[in-house]
Amino acid sequence: MLISDDTTTKSRKLRILVCVSGGGTNLQAIIDGIGDGRITNAEIVCVISNNKKNYALIRAEENGIPSLSISPKDYADREQFNQAFLDAVNGMQPDLIVLAGFLVVLPEEMTVQYRNRIINIHPSLIPSFCGKGYYGLKVHEKVLERGVKVTGATVHFVDEGTDTGPIILQKAVEVEDGDTPEILQKRVMEQAEWVILPEAIHMIANGKVAVEDGKCRRK
Numbered sequence: 001m002l003i004s005d006d007t008t009t010k011s012r013k014l015r016i017l018v019c020v021s022g023g024g025t026n027l028q029a030i031i032d033g034i035g036d037g038r039i040t041n042a043e044i045v046c047v048i049s050n051n052k053k054n055y056a057l058i059r060a061e062e063n064g065i066p067s068l069s070i071s072p073k074d075y076a077d078r079e080q081f082n083q084a085f086l087d088a089v090n091g092m093q094p095d096l097i098v099l100a101g102f103l104v105v106l107p108e109e110m111t112v113q114y115r116n117r118i119i120n121i122h123p124s125l126i127p128s129f130c131g132k133g134y135y136g137l138k139v140h141e142k143v144l145e146r147g148v149k150v151t152g153a154t155v156h157f158v159d160e161g162t163d164t165g166p167i168i169l170q171k172a173v174e175v176e177d178g179d180t181p182e183i184l185q186k187r188v189m190e191q192a193e194w195v196i197l198p199e200a201i202h203m204i205a206n207g208k209v210a211v212e213d214g215k216c217r218r219k
């Protein structure tokens, strides 16, 4: 299957929904990528946050992008949240959903409905340092604890597992003597995440990614 067949053949822009939980530097990388032409044929139609106050929402506002916040805490149970979240997502009719530091587990129904249309940025070279409990700074803490010399970032499609979907792009980053989790996190963001996330979106928006037998192939 070629991910953006429908959109490119109708020559309209890929409608991107970006989901965030934190500072939104990856959201900013997408905004910048669209602005400077590294990403073509795509537009961000909305930003969804699972909390009401974070810097990602300010970035959305500053760039004139509609946003909304929706949190499991606002609902009686997970089922109700999942339904409200899915309804909100469906209402935006996205072609591609980008998890840019989104720390909420997606409803399984959503991963099925949007098969090969949800991507995630993870701050390690999958399958190392990923899965349940590996997110944000914790990933870099574990990398330093283990003493590996090379880490990096991965953009992958999201399936029902945690960090198990088809890998689109990866980029390696050197671990240096004296690194703290914070220093390493910054280097991985600058050298890998903010590079490969826009690149992956550009590839998808221009019909350059196919998924076959659970693996991505460049077209």
Ligand code: GAR
Binding pocket: 020, 021, 022, 023, 024, 025, 026, 027, 056, 100, 101, 102, 121, 122, 123, 134, 135, 136, 139, 189, 193
């Ligand atoms: C990023 O480092 C991203 O890779 C990570 O959260 C951070 C969000 O930063 N995501 C995960 O750990 C997902 N497992 P940002 O809000 O500045 O983009």
